[in-house]
Amino acid sequence: MGKQSKVLVIIPAYNEAENIVHVVKHMMETAPQYDYLVVNDGSTDSTLKLCKQENFHYLDLSINMGIGGAVQAGYIYAYKNDYDIAVQMDGDGQHDIAYLDRLLQPILNKEADVVIGSRFLEKEGFQSSASRRMGINILSMLIRITTGKKVMDVTSGYRAVNRMFIEIYSKDYPTDYPEPEAIVEAVMHLGVVKEVPVQMRAREGGISSITFKKSIYYMIKVTLAILVCRLSYGVRRGRRGEIEEGVVNDDTQ
């Protein structure tokens, strides 16, 4: 691997007209060696228009499918185009591209399959509200109980995965609020999940997808999803190794 690793940064964007141009341009300036792909998730504002105008690389989903479906589209694209590493980074400017290398390092060193950028490891930068943190801690505990894996920032959408998980996620990625569930899925596939400290910013513009009103629904849905996901795998089954062979793809250039 090393230098010839192909890296794709997936940037899901739903109604991010205020942020998307800045986010992508900032990335092109500071990390031009990596490819990026904006996934427009059926936005109703001018997100698509801006992507066209600026001549960005983008996928345009004609139906709004939620963050899970959008991110998965990016993984399918990464899989078909033979990327070695895929990074998902929110299109709202919360995630700082400066930490990209920190996210990639454990994968390049083959120390991890899935790397999660965590706000809570060094407790710096935007820490979210107390009630959010409590919710995140509950989910974190739940994941620890069900899978034995300790992850602090389970809702972080800033993560990097290797080729093995590009394939796994391109075939099966959770919907609605996918982040915590995707961790369970990774552990169940015997992936090595690692957290690295990053700082996040408060949103630069637009509105967060999770309003206070939805938070109760969020907790119930995600708790159920984690339990169902854990149960559906039953006794841990390993897929390590068997997936890396036979990765042949001929339908894209």
Add this chain to the structure above:
Amino acid sequence: MIPNNLRVVLIVLVISYFIVILYFLKQKALNLKYTLLWLVAGLVMGILVVVPELLTKIIRIFGIQDNMNGLFIFSIGLIILILLSLTSIASRQNRKLRTLTQEMAILDKRVRELEESARKE
């Protein structure tokens, strides 16, 4: 037992139920695959109208004393079953729709790139 005139009305209703289903099938407004459950439901209704004593016997096996209660329990159960199968169909279609949308978006990007390179040549 059921009075004869009521029985005639019920038989007519069940027959028209089947006619409606067959009409929808003929119009291709219903997929035969998804209609099987409704046909089975109609069959059960038909049998019960013709031999209502059967219902009494089955209900007694389950320990239900009142005929009407038994009828309601069984019909509600059947309806829940059909609704569950409908939800499952909707979920599966949702999944397929997602895959289609994603594949279409990827194709769309490829078309744009091809157009771009064709323009350059």
